[in-house]
Amino acid sequence: MSNTMPIDNNQQGTLEPTSEKNATDQLNKISSAVQALKDAVILINDDDGLEWWNQAAEDLLLLQVTDKGQSIFDFISAPEFRQYYQSTTIPNDGVHIESWRDAKRYLKCEITPFGDEKLLIIYDVTRLHNLEEMRRDFVGNVSHELRTPLTVMMGYLENFSHQPDMPPHWRRGFELMTQQTARMNRIVNDLLLLSRIEIEEAHELTYIDMTKLLTHVYDDAQAYNQSYGHTIHLQIDTYDGLQGSEMYLNSALSNLVINAIKYTPKGGDISISWTKTSEGCKFAVEDNGIGIASQHIERLTERFYRIDKGRSRATGGTGLGLAIVKHVLYQHEAKLQIDSVEGVGSTFSMVFPAAYVRSAPTS
Template identity: 40%
Template sequence: MKKVFSTFSPSGWQSVSRLGIALIVALLIGLMAGRVALALAITFGIYSLVQLWNVLRLEFWLRHRRVESPPDISGVWGEVVTIISRIYRRKQYHRARVTGLLREFRRLTTALPEGAVLLGPEHEILWFNRLAGEWLRLRRKRDVGIRIENLVRHPAFVEYLKTGYPTEGALVQDLESDRWLAFNIVRTGTAERQLLMVRDVSEEQQLQSMRKDFVANASHELRSPLTVISGYLDALADDDNLDPTWNTPVLEMRRQAERMRTIIKDLLELSKLESGEHTQGEHPVDMAGMLALLRKEVMALDQHPRDVRLLLESDVLLKGVESELHSVASNLISNAVKYTPPEGEIELRWWVDEAGAHLSVRDTGVGIAEEHIPRLTERFYRVDPGRARSMGGSGLGLAIVKHALQRHDATLQVQSKEGVGSTFTCHFPRSRIIPRSAGALATA
């Protein structure tokens, strides 16, 4: 009680003083008239009517404060009016500030070169900017509050919205406008709000398509003249009347022609993988048997590491395209052989765990510096260009591995240290694992 009285404002003490004086005057009048109770009752009644009148004036002002001025009341009620007016002015200030920020945000999002859609916890549309409305054909009065997967029904987009994979976003072609749209979700760590960014990547897709077509066409056109050149070089090499001084140049030309044939073959295979073209269906593939054959091929080479171990910890089959999985394994093993010295070793491992199926190729070769690892799967990227060319590599092997793995919902993990060696691991999802008994029934 003491704390309450110590926090009274001057107007509060003024009201208490007035009430006290009124009660003292009423008590004196009651004593003189001999009716103390009546005098006190009349005083309390008048005081209550005054307070009720002040409450009614305050209530009226609160309901009409936009058009009515604050009532002129003294005492505690005047202090209440002052406090409410101060809170109302602060509220108006913050509302004006938030409104200004919202208008600025809308102006900025309108100027964005990308579309933006704000989604709720159930992927319902809360807001979108002009470009998103134009590209996705959204209308505010019609589509706000509707789940976006009910409006954008492309399977790749729906899968990305549901799982978040692939992590680089979903790429969708709008058949009506022939526009390519890339979708990326900006996640804030909570499921309450998500920002969906939409980009028009039609030009990039067209350029990429032109590049792929050019590479594929050029590779096809180069095969015939290269075959002719290789044929004449083989004939020259077998000609006993050839001047001995030409033996070394002809041998080098044959080596370079073979390297060109390898590059063209890899370019055609990479173009096929990038185009999404499936030349054959998916079937159970015996990865353990494939690795055993590839090891035999390595051991049959004139030069190979002294120790090539094969660790088969599972006999399960893998659902996929056999030629593409063979390309993955052979490219990884070929790289390990090229960059491992004769006294080194290579380990091929195939195993299964709760995460899925895994294929790893570990070597004790020259290793790779950490800054090169993120770019290893780029076309023609070479850690040591001089060494790679001398070994006859095309620079496309890991790019082929990357795209082939993507077509099998798999990922590539690279661990390496200079001077120690490298480990390339392919991770396949459990959905592609087939028990050997079930695989035998499927192929029968």
Template identity: 40%
Template sequence: MPTQPAETLTVIRPISYIRVAVITALSIFVTVAVGVGVFFGREAGLLTFSLAMLVAGAYHINNLFKLVRWMRTPSEESAPLPRALGMWDYVFADVNRRSQRAFHKQERLSAALERFREASQAMPHGLMFLSSANTIDWVNHQGEQQFGLDRVRDQGTPVTNIVRQPDFVRYLKSGDYSAPLTFTIGRPVLRTLVVTIVPFSEDMRLLLSEDITQGQRVEAMRRDFVANVSHEMRTPLTVVSGFLETVIDGLDDLAKEDIRHYLGLASEQAGRMQQLIQDLLTLSALETGAPMWQEEPVDVAKLVHDVEREAIVVSGGRHRIELDCSVSAPLLGNAKELHSAFANLAINAVRYTPEGGHIRISWRQRGTVVEYTVEDDGIGIAADHIPRLTERFYRVDRGRSRETGGTGLGLAIVKHVLSRHQGDLLIDSEPGRGSRFTACFPARRLVS
């Protein structure tokens, strides 16, 4: 036999008792009034009944006032539950139970809402609630950043008044959300978003947005990487193939000196390809945001002495190279990356300075900046080329760069290494008067 639910029973018991109490009270009033009427006359009986009803009414009104006053008391003041006789004690108890139940339910809902808000704010994607009129009901932090919104200021504003990108407006108004929309938006910075809209009630829609700008940038880098490698490898591979064909076809006729000459040229081109691949891998790791290393003190004074010796070896005695190192304090950073950047600048100076030229390498502090400078009196660079020198594969003189063994990636590597060390690259050059390349770092990175 099915039992009555507990909550229903708590309601039925007070109501049944109240019904019985009211009937009993009325019966008593009528009995007393009739008795008074029999002994003292009809008027006395009616008066007695009226007085009894008046007293009962006053009692009930007083208890109603108690109940209203208790219900209007702010919950944080925790007013004591009113007490009364008979049925009103049950009424007060029942109202109190219902109030406590509603209060705890509200607390649970508030906690659930707060957890939802925290989870929404932690999401890597944008989240926005829109009404049927496309007004903004709520948006999380990522949505604010992606669409240039302010959650407080823009609440209740049609999103199309703020985000006026034509593709987005058409998509929103079309009502067909079976496929996501990809579009570019320029608030506050140019970015590419993928938007999905999900209706979840008669008049509400959930808008999910994902920023794929970085992914597209990485994909573009990969495409450029393949295209650049194909272009840059074509020439040395053609040369190596041609030399090997010449040697193979003339193996019986060529003198040993000629064979050695052709194989030496092929070896040079193979070395160039090896250096190109190494530079491409280094640059690719830097551009795609390779994980940052743990910063450690780098002995730059020793590092620049090593770079000087490398430059002297590459020069082969054709240049006068000198070093001025006046900073002994270590620099926070990565020794391998700093060596790559500093060596690139020094070797470039050797490559583009005519025989007999002067190259000066220095490591010194100027106020709040510490500088690594490579200065030469070589061929120099025209002003219109300087802004593009750090682009991948950009060469002022392509023929000369290939002759000297350059890959066109050195300065791009330098730029990214300096960026990872909070540094900047300054270039000062003039055709026929030489060049000065300066890597600047904040002096606060020095370890005292």
């Protein structure tokens, strides 16, 4: 005898409505959950019109039922939002804007593709923004206040170190104090530079002759390289320049080259190149040095992040070089690419978008 119970037509007919009811209940739960969010959520159609929104979005943008279909730009007019929204490749980290209703309130907008539509989420990041401003002010002010006493200390230490009648057992101590004070001075200078880059919202952008700048970076690298004995190559495949801040770019380029020199065993090979790419132009520094394990690569641009603390101190690094590089590239909408194999070598590349590339002016 079979254990399977027969199902009549009436029983079969009740399955589909029950399934539809469950789906409807789930959708209602999801809708209620989104409505309860404190962050504004807006569904935007392919014509940039408002399709649906939650209560937080209604309160933030003062929306009414009759606003359905209206352009999102009628409610968020900030130029940086429009640029972010209309960019070909939407950045993953969103865009920060000032609230149009309260200048002391800061918002972060993130867009996620949703089929043919877009999902816009707006977060209130006022507290995070204020904390970040406090951190920047603190670092900048402390670094500035440390500069004067460090300069005085360095001057006296240098004078005492050169006294001919200094006892030998004191000389070593003064040498170490001089080295560590100089290292602290480098850290302070890098902190001040990083603070200045972060605080300045807009930089004066001028045409940069990259051939001239790279030649200058190469000459400085050769001078720094004297105690390392590396072979350094410079390859320039395009005369295209950049529209940017030359002072900050010079610092970023030099940081990558100096790092390659410091972390390549003596007698190594280092190649510096400037080439044209499909995206724009690329500056790259390639070495056959000690390389970097893959688990460290994502954190290299964090302030004071060190793979090996002892090695970093021995090379005189401040732990801020790649953080400076990251912020300089951010100001130029460029990307940092790091390819490295431990024990084989590394390639650090700066990829500049075509919007910042300029042809050499004709004489």
